[in-house]
Amino acid sequence: MKKKIIELKNITKNFNDETVLDNINLYVNENEFVTLLGPSGCGKTTTLRIIGGFETPTEGNLFFDGKIINDIPPYKRQINTVFQKYALFPHLNVFENIAFGLKIKKLKKSEITYKVNKILKLVGLENFCNRDINSLSGGQQQRIAIARALVNEPKVLLLDEPLGALDLKLRKEMQIELKNMQKRIGITFVYVTHDQEEALTMSDTVAILNEGVIQQIGTPVDIYNEPKNAFVANFIGESNIIDGIMLDDYKVMFCNKVFTCVDKGFSKDENIDVVIRPEDLVITDENKGLLKGVIKSVIFKGVHYEMLVNAEDFEFMVHSTLKFPLGSNVGLTLTPEDIHIMKKSNN
C-alpha cells in the first residue's frame, strides 16, 4: 500500500471573486513523480503555490502526511520549491546560495561544506562553489536552483516549469537527468509544466488541468491512449476532433458515414465527440478508403509528413512517413480501435 504524502481535498481558490481553482482533488504518493499539466492560466502554478504555502486555499484542505497544513507558513513545511525563474540570490555566490537553507538550520560548518559539495556533485557542478551567480549559463543556474532545494532533503520537491527557459536540447537532457535524480534520491516530485511531451516523458502520474478544473488524472500511457474528453485528447498530442452521433453500441456516425467502433454504453443518438489521432489515419488509394478526400497541404516535420486531408467537409490531420502529392485524391482508412468516443463536455 502506497502512502499518500500530499492530498488536496476539495481545494478551491478565488482571487477577487474569480475562481482560479475549482474543487481540486488530488493526491501524491510517496516517491511519486506527479505532473500538473495544462495551458497557461489553468491554475497549475496556483495549485503548486498552495502546496508550497505561498497561497492559502479559499476552501478545502491540504494534507501533508495526514495532517492539515493549510495555515502552516512555507518555512515550516518540509517542502522545497524550484521556482520558474530560478530566483537565485544575486548577492550570494554558488556555495552561499546552496548553503542558505542549511545555515538557517544552524548546521555545523563542516557538515554544510560536506552537503553542499555532495549536492554539487549530484548536479554535475563540482568546483563551482565560488562562482558568481551571474557568470553561470541558464542550464547551470537551473541546476544550482535544484541543488539549493534538494540540499535541504525535503520530503517533497515542487518544480514550477523549471526547464521553461532552456533551449530544446538542454531541456531534453535535463528532463532525463531530473527523472534519474528523482529515482536515485527517492523523493516525491510535483512538477508543473505546459509541455505535454515533458509531462509524458517524466511522470508517473499526470493531472491535466483546464480553467481550474482537473480534467483527468492517470498514467501517461492511459492519458494518451484513453483521453477522457476532447480537451485532454487535443492537449495531449494532436487530434482530429469531429462531431458525431452514437447510433447504437459499437456504432457511430460521423462525416455522414457509419463506422464500427469499440465503445458502448452511450444513450441512443447521443451527440458525442469523435477523436482520431493523426498517426492512426492511413492514406490509401481513392477507392480503397472508408473516406474520400483531397490533400490540402503537406508539411515536412522531420520524422513524418503532416498532411491535411479534406474529406466530407472536415480537415483531417494525418501523420505519415510517406509523402502524397498536393491536390491528389486519396482515401482514408482506420480501424475501429482508432476511433475514440468522448462525451461532449458541458461547456
Place this chain on the structure above:
Amino acid sequence: MKNKAKLLTYPYIVWMGLFIILPVLLVFLYSITFNEINNIKTISFTINNYKMFFTPVYIQVTLRSIYLAALSTIICLALGYPIAMIIANSKMTSKSILLLLFILPMWMNMLLRTYAWMTILGNNGLINTLLANLGLPTLNLLYNNGAVILGMVYNFIPFMVLPIYTTLSKMDNSLIEVSEDLGANKVQTFIKVIFPLSLPGVISGIIMVFMPAVSSFVIPKLLGGGKDALIGTLIEKLFSLGDWNFGSAVSIVMMFIILLSMAVMNRFDVDKEGGAGLW
C-alpha cells in the same frame, strides 16, 4: 553617424566647461591666492588659506558638521527604511497616495518649511504655548543641535525614503519566497535577503542625505541660531564678509570631504547601482 552624434555633445561640453569646470577652477584659484585675482600681474600664490583651515577652531567646525550630518543621516535611515518598506508593501492605490504625501512637502520652499519649525519650536512657539497653558515648564527647543538635526531629518528624509523604496519595489518577490521556502522566517528573510539586496538604495539614500546635510547653511542658521558654526554657515559668513580666498579654501576642503565620503560608500556598493556609482 558617429561624428554627428559627437557634434551633439559639443553644446553640453561647452555648458559644463562654462558653468561647472570654470567656476570650480576659479574657486580653487581663489583658495590659493591673496586678495583679488582681477589683475593677473598682481596675482600671488599662497597656501596660507589651507594652513588656516587646519587649525583647531576650523577642524572643530568641520568635525561638528560631519557629526551633525552623520547623526541626521543615521536618523533618516532608521526612520526612512521602515517607511520605505511600508510604502513598497502597500497596495497599488494606497501606494501612490503615501508616496505623494511624502513628496508633497518637497514642493514647498525649504526656507518656508524651516521657518515653520521655528514657529513651532520657538520660546513663544506652538509647543511652549501649549506647555505653558497646561501649567508645565517651557523648554528650550530652538537654537541647539537638536533643532538642527530635527530640521535636517525633516527636510532630507524624502531623499532617504525614495531610493530605498525604489530598490525595495524593484526587488523580485520570488527571492523572498525562496528564502521562506528554504526555512527562513520573516526576520531571517529580512536580514539575509531583503536588506542586503536593498543596499544600493540605502547607499544612495545615505549619500543624498549626507551631502546636503554636511553643507547645509539655512537649517543651522535658522534653527541653530548660528551659535555653533558649521561648514555651511562658515562659508556663507566668509563670503558675505568678503574673505573670498579663505571661503574658497573651505569650500574646496568640503568638496574633498564629500568626495571622500562618496568614495568610501562606493566600496560598499557592489552592484554600482546607487548614486555612488556616479563616481
